[in-house]
Amino acid sequence: MDKFIIIGERIHCISPVIREALANRDPEPLLARGKEQLDSGATYLDLNIGPAERDGEDIMKWGVKLLQENLDNVPLALDTANRKAIEAGISVYDRTKGKPIVNSADAGDRLDYIDLAAANDAIAIALCSKQGVPRDNDERMQYCQEMLEHAMELGMEPSDLWFDPLTLVIKGMQEKQVEYLQFIRQLSDMGLNSTAGLSNASNGMPKEVRPIVDSVLTAMAIECGLTSAILNPNDKRLMGTIKTAEIIMNRSLYADSYLDI
Amino acid sequence: MTFKREPQVFGASITEVEFGTEGASVVFGGANTLPLYNFDAQAKHRALVGIEISDKGPDRSLPELSAFYSGAESLSDIASRACTAPGADFVSLVLESADPNGDNATSEDAAALAKEVAVALAAGGKPVVIQGTGNVDKDQELIPKVAEALQGMNVLLLSAKEENYKGIAVAAVTAYGQKIGAESSVDINLAKQLNVLIAQMGIKPGSYVMNLGAAAAGYGFEYISSTIERVKLAALSQNDDALQMPSITSVAEDAWAVKEAVVSEDDFPEWGPREERGIEMEISTAAAALAAGTDAVILRHPASVKTIADMVAALA
Numbered sequence: 001m002d003k004f005i006i007i008g009e010r011i012h013c014i015s016p017v018i019r020e021a022l023a024n025r026d027p028e029p030l031l032a033r034g035k036e037q038l039d040s041g042a043t044y045l046d047l048n049i050g051p052a053e054r055d056g057e058d059i060m061k062w063g064v065k066l067l068q069e070n071l072d073n074v075p076l077a078l079d080t081a082n083r084k085a086i087e088a089g090i091s092v093y094d095r096t097k098g099k100p101i102v103n104s105a106d107a108g109d110r111l112d113y114i115d116l117a118a119a120n121d122a123i124a125i126a127l128c129s130k131q132g133v134p135r136d137n138d139e140r141m142q143y144c145q146e147m148l149e150h151a152m153e154l155g156m157e158p159s160d161l162w163f164d165p166l167t168l169v170i171k172g173m174q175e176k177q178v179e180y181l182q183f184i185r186q187l188s189d190m191g192l193n194s195t196a197g198l199s200n201a202s203n204g205m206p207k208e209v210r211p212i213v214d215s216v217l218t219a220m221a222i223e224c225g226l227t228s229a230i231l232n233p234n235d236k237r238l239m240g241t242i243k244t245a246e247i248i249m250n251r252s253l254y255a256d257s258y259l260d261i
Numbered sequence: 262m263t264f265k266r267e268p269q270v271f272g273a274s275i276t277e278v279e280f281g282t283e284g285a286s287v288v289f290g291g292a293n294t295l296p297l298y299n300f301d302a303q304a305k306h307r308a309l310v311g312i313e314i315s316d317k318g319p320d321r322s323l324p325e326l327s328a329f330y331s332g333a334e335s336l337s338d339i340a341s342r343a344c345t346a347p348g349a350d351f352v353s354l355v356l357e358s359a360d361p362n363g364d365n366a367t368s369e370d371a372a373a374l375a376k377e378v379a380v381a382l383a384a385g386g387k388p389v390v391i392q393g394t395g396n397v398d399k400d401q402e403l404i405p406k407v408a409e410a411l412q413g414m415n416v417l418l419l420s421a422k423e424e425n426y427k428g429i430a431v432a433a434v435t436a437y438g439q440k441i442g443a444e445s446s447v448d449i450n451l452a453k454q455l456n457v458l459i460a461q462m463g464i465k466p467g468s469y470v471m472n473l474g475a476a477a478a479g480y481g482f483e484y485i486s487s488t489i490e491r492v493k494l495a496a497l498s499q500n501d502d503a504l505q506m507p508s509i510t511s512v513a514e515d516a517w518a519v520k521e522a523v524v525s526e527d528d529f530p531e532w533g534p535r536e537e538r539g540i541e542m543e544i545s546t547a548a549a550a551l552a553a554g555t556d557a558v559i560l561r562h563p564a565s566v567k568t569i570a571d572m573v574a575a576l577a
Binding site for chain 1: 449450451453454456457458461491492495499500501503504
């Protein structure tokens with residue numbers, strides 16, 4: 001079984017440092033965060049430039065080139081609501097280390113992000129929702145099927161859709177967490193790839209509580225068959241949890257120093 | 262529906278390791294398919310077959326072996342003769358005389374013998390593997406001395422163990438640019454751990470190989486083969502870079518030490534000649550180790566070397 005894939009989430013315009021760096025085309029903050037995440041075990045880096053309505057294409061091209069040229073062609077997830085910016089990013093993308101990821105499509109207004117991925121031989125993160133939060137797993141599965149059929153009609157390989165079950169915040173939707181995990185298992189049973197923004201679950205919790213919640217949910221999701229996640233690779237407890245889960249799942253051979261590598 | 266063949270080629274590959282000097286060097290590793298699966302993708306390098314000699318000379322009670330080495334009295338003559346064994350890619354010298362449980366020769370004397378052999382082998386066009394005594398304390402002193410004496414010859418030194426890897430790695434690789442084998446005696450987790458520790462010392466991939474342990478077929482060999490297999494699968498299918506070193510298996514010592522290769526024909530006439538039995542033990546063990554995924558085997562008898570080399574060539 002393949003290794004769990006970590007998409008580093010820390011180059012995100014929600015961070016004031018990154019927002020400013022993107023606006024001023026200042027390389028240092030992006031490169032520093034990119035390197036930190038790769039050193040800690042990220043495979044992909046998410047490059048989230050926000051809505052970027054005005055100069056999204058320029059920003060995305062600049063960001064893709066900057067990260068790939070300086071960080072050994074690191075594979076990237078291109079993350080924005082500006083479709084043209086994703087296309088622009090892919091136009092300068094180097095595939096040596098892996099296909100670009102389009103982040104993200106859904107079964108509603110953003111179904112055409114799958115077309116974008118298909119036209120560019122990219123991976124698409126496919127959010128199992130249409131408008132807002134899916135009611136239950138039947139609805140999740142219906143959206144999953146819709147996107148899968150659409151992608152296959154366009155000639156995509158099913159493995160290039162990474163289905164996101166839509167992580168729900170525990171504070172307020174505690175009763176939906178088990179169902180969420182069951183859906184991950186359904187995806188896994190179907191042999192489909194999956195990804196999730198797991199830290200959504202701990203949103204609104206005190207800072208000192210979030211790491212343990214994120215770690216435990218991640219471990220449980222991995223056992224259910226989750227194949228990747230968008231997360232903070234510099235969270236030591238979370239990374240230790242993932243490495244330990246990989247050992248218990250027998251996807252990585254144990255050595256006494258396994259936490260250090 | 263027509264059958265569509267999907268070659269099983271992995272995105273990861275085994276690191277290439279080269280030892281020996283110009284004109285007398287070999288490379289092993291490099292594979293990105295399961296062992297001997299040349300139908301999936303042609304392996305970059307064939308598995309290597311080495312011939313083992315001891316600094317105490319060959320067992321002249323074995324008629325064929327004795328004939329092969331006849332007239333070769335000095336250690337350098339024996340080494341030169343070993344170079345001529347058909348199918349041998351390298352020669353492996355066991356510094357048996359330095360064993361504290363035997364003659365306990367000094368490390369300096371043993372290193373001088375190693376030098377003599379290495380010079381003869383360079384002339385014979387074969388790269389050199391040096392096997393220590395297996396005694397942790399003695400090897401810790403001996404291997405650095407050998408590394409120093411053979412400076413510039415790019416030899417492969419066996420073996421660094423958990424208890425002595427630090428000193429051996431620093432002296433052999435960092436100071437004298439030799440290659441080393443990390444020995445883990447059928448402990449798969451230790452195999453990985455040793456590689457991690459050696460890497461943490463700043464030793465680069467390409468400078469060390471794995472010696473995962475050995476046993477003769479029928480004598481706990483299944484532990485060896487499953488260890489070799491699991492390591493190779495982790496290296497390739499899980500892209501585990503702490504296990505992507507090529508591995509070398511010393512078959513000779515174990516194969517010639519089991520009952521089948523030891524008891525005389527006088528005691529067991531129905532078993533036939535002892536030499537034939539020893540050769541068969543070597544061949545069956547080496548073939549199985551190669552099928553499990555080892556990248557190099559060390560054998561003692563020229564007949565076993567030829568048979569295994571022929572097998573490797575036929576499957577290439």
